[in-house]
Amino acid sequence: MESPPLVPASPTHLSRLGWLDALRGIAALVVVFDHSSYTFMPELRRELMPEFNTSRYGIMVFFLVSGYIIPASLERRGCVRTFWARRIFRVYPLWAAVVSALLALGFTGIVELxxxxxxxxxxxxxxxxxxxxxxxxxxxxxxxxxxxxxxxxxxxxxxxxxxxxxxxxxxxxxxxxxxxxxxxxxxxxxxxxxxxxxxxxxxxxxxxxxxxxxxxxxxxxxxxxxxxxxxxxxxxxxxxxxxxxxxxxxxxxxxxxxxxxxxxxxxxxxxxxxxxxxxxxxxxxxxxxxxxxxxxxxxDGDHFTRRGWIVAFLLAVLTFGAGLWSRRRRVTRVLTALGTISYSVYLVHPVLLAVIDSTMGRRRQDSLALEVAFFAVLLPLCLLTHRWVEVPGRTWGRGWARRLRSRDERQRHPASHAGA
Structure with a gap:
């Protein structure tokens, strides 16, 4: 059986959705920085967060991209059943793998649940x-x-x-x-x-x-x-x-x-x-x-400062607008590759951080070298989870959706399938 491609990206895909992949890649990196800064960059975090809430910036960009893509995927096929089939196999396999890994680490005492x-x-x-x-x-x-x-x-x-x-x-x-x-x-x-x-x-x-x-x-x-x-x-x-x-x-x-x-x-x-x-x-x-x-x-509240949230929100909207404006331009392959694995980056990084926090502990002073090293370990790991968890899940989802459509066609037009 041929292995799935590490980062599948056809020319058509790049020209049509490359800018969205780039936005997802940027958003994923910002969210990872937000969470990893607790561990590796605490001093910078204390100064930055009141002015710019990096977490809210990343998730708002993600939500704008989801809003752009998700309804289109339903309306393009016009079938709720296949929509749910594709969504379930798109979202749940990696979610289940990450949750299972976290539970296993918790039961062995490596991380605290x-x-x-x-x-x-x-x-x-x-x-x-x-x-x-x-x-x-x-x-x-x-x-x-x-x-x-x-x-x-x-x-x-x-x-x-x-x-x-x-x-x-x-x-x-x-x-x-x-x-x-x-x-x-x-x-x-x-x-x-x-x-x-x-x-x-x-x-x-x-x-x-x-x-x-x-x-x-x-x-x-x-x-x-x-x-x-x-x-x-x-x-x-x-x-x-x-x-x-x-x-x-x-x-x-x-x-x-x-x-x-x-x-x-x-x-x-x-x-x-x-x-x-x-x-x-x-x-x-x-x-x-x-x-x-x-x-x-x-x-101002406990979970955000007024200024930090507003700046993050406005920058997220401007980022999406900039991506939309430049959508017909060629996007660098690095950003599209990051966007392709962004779901893995989003879900896997907290597990890796939990292991580090439980074993090595958090730094009291900024360490840019450790921050960079964290990304250097995380991204190859996410390439693997994308290849061996996400891609098979999508393949299964597309196969299930095709079977559902074929069954619906046979039910609507039984005569045309009588000799099949």
Whole structure:
């Protein structure tokens, strides 16, 4: 059997998506620096973070890119079932490998696992399996997994809009979410962390959400139009309710995250002639204004400083805009290669850092040499996880999606396949 390519990149791929890969590569490097600076560059971190929140910069760039790509992948094929098939095999294999590695390191005593506040193993496992754990009152095994909870919420909302035929309204949805974020700050709407979990209990909420999510995905993937609409609305309603009432980041920031992703979708629609650039520009201006206003009104908090968040957010939007403007230019192969392995970089680096923190400890003074050495170890490791975990997962997902499409074709046109 022929081995999968280490970093697959055809000329067509580079010309069409090279700028997006470059953005992902940059975002991944910035997020890794943010987390590794705790260990290797503590002095620089203390000076930099109040002025520029590198973590928020990286994840906002990631969210803009996801918003640009994800709905297009659903609408290009027009099939919810194959969309979920490809998404599951794209996201879960590496996620499962990283979580398994972390658990193994925890059970052997090499790293210390997070405290789950007395939650049972089954509860924690089910919450993580939905990938909505951060919105279900269960702390993530790895800190970076919290962003995947918002990513999964976005998937559910995208499917919901597609099933009710409102998916073309991306700009309006983006502005509405950003406006709701600003209004929540103006009204002083500050809910307790995981408010729903506190009201009904973490266990019952996880049980309900996991069942509702499974039903939503199955129904939205069904052949009946009525079931598709029911499943889409159920999944989208679940995602929105969790973001509104059970998030672990401030309410306004959770809404801004969703608004940013739908803004990425609005840009994609403008580029492909499904809407106008005027609509996308107006949406961008309103989302930026609402996001900055929300951050300014919320004030300085424990998890970020006002200035650091605003600077990071604005730079993320400008970075995406610069990538969009230069999208027809040739992108250096280094950046596209980093973008190709960015998911591995994002998920693998916290495990490596956990091992280093538990064995060597954190530095009290900056050490640029150790910071560089960390990247030198991380990137080859991520090439391997991409090659042997991500690529096979994508291949399986594409194969499963093809089989699903073939089965649907046979069911719709049984006569044409009678002699097959």
């Amino acid at each position: 997070r405290d789950f506040g007395g939650q049972g193993v089954v509860t924690v496992a089910v919450a993580h399996a939905t990938m909505l754990q951060e919105l279900l009152g269960t702390p993530s095994l790895l800190l970076v997994l919290w962003t995947l909870s918002y990513e999964m919420s976005f998937y559910l909302l995208v499917v919901a809009l597609f099933t009710v035929r409102l998916h073309q309204r991306s700009a309006a949805v983006s502005v509405a979410l950003a406006g709701l974020a600003a209004m929540s700050v103006a009204a002083g709407a500050v809910l307790p962390v995981s408010a729903l979990s506190g009201l009904v209990g973490t266990g019952p909420l996880i049980a309900f959400a996991s069942i509702a999510m499974a039903v939503a995905i199955c129904c939205a993937s069904a052949g009946s139009s009525g079931l598709r609409v029911f499943g889409g609305v159920l999944g989208g309603g679940l995602a929105l309710a969790l973001v509104l009432f059970n998030g672990t980041v401030p309410l306004w920031e959770g809404l801004v995250i969703l608004a940013v992703m739908f803004l990425g979708t609005a840009v994609h629609r403008a580029e492909n002639g499904q809407s106008t650039w005027h609509d996308a520009a107006v949406a961008a201006a309103l989302v930026v204004a609402c996001a900055v206003g929300s951050a300014y009104g919320f004030g």
